[in-house]
Amino acid sequence: xxxxxxxxxxxxxxxxxxxxxxxxxxxxxxRIIMGSMHTGLEEGNENDFRRMAAYFAERAETxxxxxxxxxxxxNPEGALDDAIFQKSDDIPKHKIITEAVHNANKETKICLxxxxxxxxxxxxxxxxxxxxxxxxxxxxxxxxxxxxxxxxIDDFVNCAELSKSAGYDGVEIxxxxxxxxxTFFVSKTNLRKDDYGGSFQNRTRFAKEIVQNIRQxxxxxxxxxxxxxxxxxxxxxxxxxxxxxxxxGLEDSGxxxxxxxxxxxxxxVPTIATMVPRAAFTSVTKRLKERVSVPVITSNRxxxxxxxxxxxxxxxxxxxxxxxxxxxxxxLFLKIKEGRDQEINTCIACNQACLDHAFxxxxxxxxxxxxxxxxTTLNYFPVVKKKKIAVIGAxxxxxxxxxxxxxxxxxxxxxxxxxxxxxxxxxxxxIPGKEEFYETLRYFYNALKKNNVNLILNKWVNNSDLIGKxxxxxxxxTGVNPRSINIEGINSKNVISYIDAITGKRVIGKKIVIxxxxxxxxxxxxxxxxxxxxxxxxxxDFASQWGIDFVNHPRGGVTGIPSLFEKSxxxxxxxxxxxxxxxxxxxxxTGWTHRLSLKNKxxxxxxxxxxxxxxxxxISISVDNKLTFIEADTIIVCAGQEPDRSLYxxxxxxxxxxxxxxxxxxxxxxxxxxxxxxxxxxxHI
Ligand code: NAP
Ligand code: SF4
Numbered sequence: 001x002x003x004x005x006x007x008x009x010x011x012x013x014x015x016x017x018x019x020x021x022x023x024x025x026x027x028x029x030x031r032i033i034m035g036s037m038h039t040g041l042e043e044g045n046e047n048d049f050r051r052m053a054a055y056f057a058e059r060a061e062t063x064x065x066x067x068x069x070x071x072x073x074x075n076p077e078g079a080l081d082d083a084i085f086q087k088s089d090d091i092p093k094h095k096i097i098t099e100a101v102h103n104a105n106k107e108t109k110i111c112l113x114x115x116x117x118x119x120x121x122x123x124x125x126x127x128x129x130x131x132x133x134x135x136x137x138x139x140x141x142x143x144x145x146x147x148x149x150x151x152x153i154d155d156f157v158n159c160a161e162l163s164k165s166a167g168y169d170g171v172e173i174x175x176x177x178x179x180x181x182x183t184f185f186v187s188k189t190n191l192r193k194d195d196y197g198g199s200f201q202n203r204t205r206f207a208k209e210i211v212q213n214i215r216q217x218x219x220x221x222x223x224x225x226x227x228x229x230x231x232x233x234x235x236x237x238x239x240x241x242x243x244x245x246x247x248x249g250l251e252d253s254g255x256x257x258x259x260x261x262x263x264x265x266x267x268x269v270p271t272i273a274t275m276v277p278r279a280a281f282t283s284v285t286k287r288l289k290e291r292v293s294v295p296v297i298t299s300n301r302x303x304x305x306x307x308x309x310x311x312x313x314x315x316x317x318x319x320x321x322x323x324x325x326x327x328x329x330x331x332l333f334l335k336i337k338e339g340r341d342q343e344i345n346t347c348i349a350c351n352q353a354c355l356d357h358a359f360x361x362x363x364x365x366x367x368x369x370x371x372x373x374x375x376t377t378l379n380y381f382p383v384v385k386k387k388k389i390a391v392i393g394a395x396x397x398x399x400x401x402x403x404x405x406x407x408x409x410x411x412x413x414x415x416x417x418x419x420x421x422x423x424x425x426x427x428x429x430x431i432p433g434k435e436e437f438y439e440t441l442r443y444f445y446n447a448l449k450k451n452n453v454n455l456i457l458n459k460w461v462n463n464s465d466l467i468g469k470x471x472x473x474x475x476x477x478t479g480v481n482p483r484s485i486n487i488e489g490i491n492s493k494n495v496i497s498y499i500d501a502i503t504g505k506r507v508i509g510k511k512i513v514i515x516x517x518x519x520x521x522x523x524x525x526x527x528x529x530x531x532x533x534x535x536x537x538x539x540x541d542f543a544s545q546w547g548i549d550f551v552n553h554p555r556g557g558v559t560g561i562p563s564l565f566e567k568s569x570x571x572x573x574x575x576x577x578x579x580x581x582x583x584x585x586x587x588x589x590t591g592w593t594h595r596l597s598l599k600n601k602x603x604x605x606x607x608x609x610x611x612x613x614x615x616x617x618x619i620s621i622s623v624d625n626k627l628t629f630i631e632a633d634t635i636i637v638c639a640g641q642e643p644d645r646s647l648y649x650x651x652x653x654x655x656x657x658x659x660x661x662x663x664x665x666x667x668x669x670x671x672x673x674x675x676x677x678x679x680x681x682x683x684h685i
Pocket of ligand 2 (some may be wrong): 346350366
């Protein structure tokens with residue numbers, strides 16, 4: 001069924017990536033897939049579809065082989081939101097997308113993802129093989145009877161037919177993640193006694209009938225990709241033998257491509273967060289690839305082409321799905337094709353503007369690229385009148401502003417007081433599990449150079465540096481200072497700031513108290529509790545930390561394997577005054593991994609704390625009016641930041657002034673807001 005043409009074309013650096021793949025009568029132009037990523041526009045009107053069309057077309061233009069849309073339900077009972085494709089009335093909306101993609105590049109294929117969320121649906125009429133509530137579902141699902149079960153299959157087929165009519169080259173059926181189809185595979189969610197339950201063969205029947213019926217209706221030219229739970233990371237999940245039986249059954253039923261997916265959403269194992277090593281799961285795809293004859297897709301934490309090339313080189317997969325990296329850089333594939341990988345704006349797997357937004361039902365974008373999904377509204381057009389602009393501070397906002405404003409044609413002098421660019425990112429990159437920040441800094445270094453930004457390092461700017469220099473406008477991205485807090489004894493020698501803790505400027509003892517448990521408190525705790533193992537870069541360490549057995553692949557990949565977190569050799573206690581759970585404000589999709597990781601390393605967290613006083617031996621606090629003294633040889637203050645506006649406030653009005661990033665607003669500051677604000681200013685200045 002599969003044949004690959006060994007003709008490599010274009011730049012030779014990523015030879016395997018650029019090889020086409022023939023699947024039946026379809027030629028996929030190369031091995032990179034822009035994977036499915038919900039944008040939050042799928043449930044919208046024609047205007048939202050035009051925005052999606054622009055987003056996809058900009059990426060199709062670069063020549064990426066295949067694009068898969070965000071998940072769309074085949075019926076209301078399977079919907080996660082209002083993204084449903086059940087009626088022919090909606091064909092014209094979808095045509096806006098398919099025509100835009102095919103017009104942008106006739107070689108790029110586009111498939112619609114059919115996502116029936118089953119027990120995770122938002123609708124009270126939700127359905128599942130059995131009435132078993134998901135740990136993360138809102139409602140108890142209704143058990144499918146004979147009639148409603150057949151209706152679900154018909155709805156999948158109908159959705160595929162509508163997709164074909166709308167101009168899609170195929171569909172991707174999601175049969176993983178704890179959505180409807182996957183709950184048929186697992187005995188604890190499928191208690192049925194009929195032909196769709198009981199033996200494993202029976203439990204695969206629903207999936208196979210969907211594929212068979214679509215293939216029969218739509219013929220051999222239509223791509224059918226099926227996402228299987230290749231390792232569901234669930235206690236009592238699927239065994240390796242069952243995964244093989246399922247894959248063979250799908251192959252016989254007519255799938256064109258099998259896509260390997262890892263973990264159900266309710267699994268307590270991280271699979272996409274930045275703390276997951278790159279390409280952590282490709283060994284599983286490789287084992288499957290050796291046992292099936294259809295092409296196999298791998299995914300998860302493959303964010304740079306050298307990783308993708310290595311995976312292909314090692315025959316671990318036929319195709320590489322990169323979803324979030326296409327949000328981070330719309331020109332990703334062009335840069336791969338032209339060997340300009342050092343210019344890629346790398347996805348740092350933070351989830352802050354993509355999945356955190358998707359799960360909060362907000363429009364998706366990207367922390368490092370706020371243009372993502374805003375291609376029709378946020379554009380960086382060449383300037384009509386060139387201006388001379390000084391930018392003070394090369395943190396995230398100063399960097400983003402300088403790059404974009406210079407790219408548009410302005411003349412930019414970017415001043416930075418320290419010896420390197422990056423600001424707060426230089427602290428972030430030192431945190432175990434946040435190594436991807438090095439990529440962002442590499443990106444900005446190259447982007448500044450390419451756009452002829454005049455970067456002046458080691459220069460603390462004062463007013464006289466700005467006067468009489470001909471600046472039309474000055475942008476103050478002067479960042480933040482750690483918040484000074486008022487506790488008796490705060491000036492004791494054992495009290496240090498998070499900056500000194502992260503940069504290693506001050507020695508840290510063995511008994512630690514962390515004041516403040518926000519993002520930076522968690523980062524500091526992660527850093528100072530780090531042992532000899534490196535789970536964010538070493539796959540064996542990652543596997544043992546989270547209890548995954550990649551070699552023997554027991555049920556779910558995790559059953560019976562203990563999670564072995566390296567206990568910290570320091571005694572660490574994190575404190576906060578709020579009474580809400582500690583760490584509740586961290587990212588929606590990643591916060592739990594940080595909380596779990598620190599808890600498993602033995603770090604204690606106290607909420608509802610009142611600070612009394614500090615002395616050289618520790619800190620007195622009270623919780624629920626109970627006074628306690630905590631011994632501490634080091635107390636690290638992670639109590640947030642205050643804007644540094646001193647230069648802005650004292651600057652003369654000789655030029656137009658702008659305040660951005662942390663200097664504008666330090667409360668709740670994060671890089672997502674800072675880069676977005678900077679990009680919007682740079683687009684219009
Ligand atoms: P933050 O999230 O605002 O947390 C500040 C902490 O200090 C809070 O726990 C707060 O808790 C405490 N605090 C505030 N004022 C205090 C005072 N006067 N005395 C004692 N404690 C005080 O700030 P951050 O941790 O510095 O992080 C800065 C920004 O970077 C945040 O917006 C964060 O989202 C972002 N960031 C994110 C991540 C991430 O993982 N996504 C990582 C690092 C940084 P109480 O008021 O309850 O005591
Ligand atoms: Fe990647 Fe973060 Fe952008 Fe999402 S928001 S695409 S995880 S860089």
